[in-house]
Amino acid sequence: MTAKPKIVVGLGTCGIAAGGREVYKAIEKALTDNSIDAELTQTGCIGACENEVLVDIVKPGQPRISYGKVTEEKIGEVITNHLLNDKIDREFALGKIGEGELPAEYDDLPNFFVDLPFYEKQVRLCLRNCGFINPEVIDEYVERDGYEALKKVITEMKPEEVVDVVKKSGLRGRGGGGFSTGLKWEFTMKAVGDKKYVVCNADEGDPGAFMDRSILEGDPHSVMEGMAIAGYAVGADEGYVYCRAEYPLAVKRLKLAIEQAKEKNLLGENIMGTDFSFDLKVKEGAGAFVCGEETALLMSIEGKRGMPRPRPPFPANEGLFAKPTCLNNVETFANVPVVILDGPDKFASIGTEGSKGTKVFALTGSINRTGLAEVPMGITLKEVVFDVAGGIIDDGKFKAVQAGGPSGGCIPEDLLHLPIDYDSLTGAGAMMGSGGLVVMGEDTCMVDIARYFLTFTQSESCGKCTPCREGTKRMLEILQRIVAGEGEPEDIEKLKTLGEAIKDTALCGLGQTAPNPVLTTLRYFQDEYEKHIFDKRCVAGICVDLMVYLIDAELCNGCGRCRKACPVGAVSGEKKELHTIDTETCIKCGVCVEKCKQEAISLQS
Amino acid sequence: MTKLNVTINGLPVEAEAGMTILEAAELAGIDIPTFCHDPQLVGAGACRICIVEVENARNLPASCVTPIWDGMVINTESDRAVQARKANLSLLLANHPLDCLTCEKSGACSLQDYCYKYGVSETDYVGEGKDYAVEDSNPFYERDMNKCILCGKCARVCHEINGAGAIDYAFRGFTSTISPAFGEPVENSPCVFCGMCTDICPVGALTPKLSKGKGRVWEINKVKTICPYCGTGCAIDLHVKGNEIVGASGNREGLANKGHVCVKGHYGWDFVHSPDRLTKPLIKKDGKFEEASWDEALSLVADKFKAAGAEGLAGLSSARCTNEDNYLFQKLLRMMGSNSVDHCARL
Amino acid sequence: MKAENDFNYAAVDNIYDTWKAQKGALIPMLQEIQHEFGFLPRTALEYLSKKLNQPISQIYGVCTFYSQFHLKPRGQHIIRVCQGTACHVRGIAKIATALEDELQVPVGDTTEDLLFTYESVACVGCCGLAPVMMIDDVTYGRLIATAVPDILKKYERGEDNDS
Ligand SMILES: Cc1cc2nc3c(=O)[nH]c(=O)nc-3n(C[C@H](O)[C@H](O)[C@H](O)COP(=O)(O)O)c2cc1C
Ligand code: SF4
């Protein structure tokens, strides 16, 4: 136990965005001003994004207290109260973590990971260190059994044994495909080559997904350790982490972590005095979602356009620079040390028949608790949406959840009982994907959502193959017409035919999955499409082109502000009398709504 | 070589391990449409017109890049495959000018052929289309990227076979195109105007200018010959309409060149019909050339040979002649008693 | 041309030398050239093409493939508005309108004074804080449209270096 009190500020990208750095400075100032001797440090994301900025205070002998939603202004007071007066500010305190005595009046403080509904159903394997350790200090990782798995592997095990353990654990790729990690390692191990590589896919480009970023920012060593273990197993001495360009903090922390690991001989030549050498490099992406696809990713590392190529040959046989390459996702690698240290059986005891272990989900959308949650496989979608994420905001009604980002599909309420595993989700037309879960309430228009996802994939198509390059464009044009009220009766059939043809014939996963959001919304919400096409109505009230601005006769006091503001003169009315909007002239800019102090103007479908 | 047994359209086919579905189908005499495939280029799997249905496969694999496995059951014209192929044709048509009436490629255009074969007469998916300026500032060929279906073969032939690397994919997704760097016209690129890209283009995006308007594909006879320009001995096809040469292209059966050509063989045939070309012998009289009959000219040359005598006679032949011509030339000189024969390629 | 002669070839040389030992390092080279010049000048690319002995058409193909690369000069600060799902759902459109009002340029363009380049980006990975925009490496979350002018003013006054 530290003799000094310790203050930990969550400084992942989300924490920083919520003002973490300012809070950090305010704490520094409060400590100096009050001459408090405490250790101030940082950590990565603990997952409860909704509660950023998070600050934890640990007093020797007491449990760690987590404060959420703290502000630059208030934090000084919280700190001095806690450290000088043993007073816990209940306005900010989220809960306690770990052992120790607290004044009796705080007995009712919830136990962070056990009592908080967000954490109650979580099982934290990958995220075991996120939010606890300072990712910029290797010793903190080492203290929590860091690099023990690597040590065990390179000093006690043969490569074949490592592959067997990973196979036995049932670990499947967390990057979306769900391929058996052990099998992949076995193929790479058996492939003949004078040189082999390990590559970590950290290109996480799905909108709505940020699991990999949080792991890299909060616990980079766990991924590096997993990669080194893979290197030993498959016979590679060099690895690359291909990291998305938009993740500067992750890149910075990774580079620092690699340096620190090399200094400690946990990476580099003759690791821990053995014959095993493993070097690691970070490659930054340059802005192309398709580079998350494995062959495109390899092209990109080779300095080419990230255009996927046909497989076979698979990377395990012909990968980076045509050498056998073991390519896995960030989360997959982060699981590996756990699999090794806990043993394959313990790992396999979590989850379902076909999907073992846990999965980290990025929970976003219209839910009460957004953030990162690591849940055991097999838990139902319902539990995730309602128990972990706390249901729909403002007591709204659930409509659908988009699983698997733009490659996935939407899942309606009557399928919420589905367990989360690779096969059930695929069966429903969605997919596990990398783990984005976007929850949508009643006020979401499913046609608009489908259009939104397709806009993304369409703009990220690499352009190599016909169905994806031309087909997604045409599907998007049809959807754009429908939301603009210009849909035609045959559009639904066209979307289906085209969607199926693209799925069937596209070269890579991007194109093969791009129609999913459209096909699933068509499957579960065809009536909404029909309303848009035949009745020119958007029930959710989202598609502006299908709506009109109306002035509420009860509320309007005839002030005329809207009339003056309207750029096209669509509003008419005498002073002090009811105003009206000519829906034909109105361009739906919404300026009038902002100007009206009576809140009398609104969009109506 | 290990033999594998596959079934294509119900037909048992014995093929070699490592072959693609397309190659196995070829063995069995079954045609599969292709745009982006060329046996001389690295497989791309880009156009997806060659997709086929394979039993127990999740989707429709591209036959040009998918290796066969033992016991594979393939159907190249199943309903599902045909539907998908039609959808892809329809998509290509949606983004392709339909000026077949005046297109030079009409009759030899793969897009036209497959649309005919599958009965795709118009697109189901009208929408935004390409809008590039046609580039015709160089003397050799016109580039109309509006017609390009992005099979990528031109760029690949330019990099993989010519080595000039003048053009490549540029931009991404729907806005992709094939272009020299910075969108410059090809004459400002390392292009050497071999024209192999124009030969390989399956559609009418790259058109040799000299041949424009000189005849429809079906009026043209291809006559195989050896390029007259250098000693490499490239086989070329002269495109002949009536008794006039209207174009040329590489001939893939040529052992020396396998269809590869350079600017001279490809575009240097127009001299044949040049009005400036000498068709009658000229004899210099009083410092001026005057037309003469063949008899007159040949007698003059024979007289001069005689006067020089075997010792005074030497022959210098040209690399532009075929081996056979060169052989006959040295034979001639030796019959005239001279051993002084040489050839420009040796200089 | 004067500008040609003035071109800082030494910078390209240095970048080339740093990376030449690593196989296939075109992309990091381009990233550093862009870092050095603010964009990818044609002269630099043509020079690099000769040093690498790689066709310029291929390099151009790479530059135009990745959205991070720019062949034209860019603003001193890059504003990226998130077009991700969460931000979409939580009203990024209003923020975008506010930005356009302030900057007077459409998405993809640079302000005349070269201070800001205004872009949109697919999810910056802070969906919990939606709607979100980034200016350079700084993320602004839980945005409201009325806060936009003040944020921009900070940059106009050059007070952005405190983070
Ligand atoms: C368009 C597309 C995008 C992808 N993006 C990612 C990604 O961001 N991260 C990732 O790990 N895998 C991504 N994948 C999956 C990879 O191709 C690959 O299957 C995965 O990285 C393998 O690792 P795993 O077996 O550990 O999952 C993507 C696939 C496609 C088709
Ligand atoms: S499916 Fe799309 S992203 Fe994939 S190769 Fe084809 S065009 Fe490129």
Ligand code: SF4
């Ligand atoms: S003419 Fe030859 S060198 Fe020029 S672009 Fe075509 S293939 Fe390349």
Ligand code: SF4
């Ligand atoms: S110009 Fe012709 S050969 Fe080149 S990509 Fe386009 S269609 Fe293919």
Ligand code: FES
């Ligand atoms: S010919 Fe096979 S994909 Fe183009």
Ligand code: FES
């Ligand atoms: S959607 Fe905006 S941060 Fe993810």
